[in-house]
Amino acid sequence: MEADPVFTRFVERRARLLDRLDTTRVQFDAWIDTHKALSANVADLAQLEGLLAERRNTLDDLLKLDDSLLDHLVVLLGKSKPQD
Numbered sequence: 001m002e003a004d005p006v007f008t009r010f011v012e013r014r015a016r017l018l019d020r021l022d023t024t025r026v027q028f029d030a031w032i033d034t035h036k037a038l039s040a041n042v043a044d045l046a047q048l049e050g051l052l053a054e055r056r057n058t059l060d061d062l063l064k065l066d067d068s069l070l071d072h073l074v075v076l077l078g079k080s081k082p083q084d
Contacts, residue, residue: 010069
């Protein structure tokens with residue numbers, strides 16, 4: 001049986017997005033550790049804002065990717081059902 005190329009692309013893109021999310025999480029955790037004892041300045045807040053935006057965008061991309069896979073699977077299911 002041939003692999004579904006849409007599913008294959010989903011798995012690959014999901015892995016990239018999860019890697020990006022992990023990277024952002026590590027950077028965010030490092031920012032928090034650094035600023036536990038130090039006050040944040042404007043540049044620090046700008047960095048935090050960027051990290052939060054990156055996380056928010058990545059999570060949004062993951063949700064869209066999940067929705068697109070679900071849509072694709074519903075279409076495939078509809079095509080596999082015998083027509084009455």
